Amino acid sequence: MSRIHSDREGLVLSRSAIGSVCKCACCSYYHLSLGNITMRLDHRDLFDLAEMLIEALERSAISDLNGRELNGNDA
Numbered sequence: 001m002s003r004i005h006s007d008r009e010g011l012v013l014s015r016s017a018i019g020s021v022c023k024c025a026c027c028s029y030y031h032l033s034l035g036n037i038t039m040r041l042d043h044r045d046l047f048d049l050a051e052m053l054i055e056a057l058e059r060s061a062i063s064d065l066n067g068r069e070l071n072g073n074d075a
Contacts, residue, residue: 021046 010025
């Protein structure tokens with residue numbers, strides 16, 4: 001992820017190989033860009049999205065751990 005910097009569209013809060021999150025200069029929204037898709041989100045929606053992603057990662061990790069335990073018991 002790259003550092004926070006400003007461009008003509010607004011304040012770039014985060015950028016990676018898959019997209020970026022910017023604070024728009026002309027409105028109070030955040031722009032989330034992934035590939036060729038851009039979503040305009042308000043502050044609360046951005047937090048909800050972050051919570052969803054964290055929950056999905058936690059559930060995936062639990063599922064992976066349970067799968068390893070089952071495979072370990074079969075051996």
